[in-house]
Amino acid sequence: MPRMNLSHFEAAFLFALFASVVLGVVTKRTDNERLRYGAYCFGCFLAALFGLAWLMKLGHG
């Protein structure tokens, strides 16, 4: 079986992407709402990703 090597950022980015698609599809009632909610979730994931990354960088000095 082939092996996949991803950086922290790549893995977290893909995780955010797939999770946002599913959350967008299953939560809202119209396609427009789904698209907006999926994009919102993706934005939140990325904001948390960058926020925590900076927090860890600053925490480590």
Place this chain on the structure above:
Amino acid sequence: MATQVSKKEPTPPISMWAAPVIVGWLIPGGGHFLLKKRGRAALLLVSVTVMFVFGLLMRGAMFHPEKGDLLTTVINYGGFLSNLSAGVLYLLTTMLGYAQPDVAGHVHDYGTKFLVTAGLMNVLAMVDAFEIATGKKD
């Protein structure tokens, strides 16, 4: 003194939702496909399957229902149920011997999380299929 009587919604008959939920468990998005929501079915199928396959390619570990202290039991049983929720993806992986033991490393760790999350996302899809089948949602 006014008393509040909570009105319970009648439970929908099992024949109404069993097929979409079971097919949705076995094949991600299958329940939506059965309910003629093809676009959403395709998105769920691709997202959950790709997430699961990426988890496998990253050499993520599958959980086994093992008992230990409280935290170990919760993690192992919870992880096992989440893995099992991926349906046929999990069944094929374990039957064909692609389930791997836990190893140290950030890529493997992400892989394990991808595998667990793929199962959890399929649970959300099953709940959505249930709501559509019972008429609670369009």
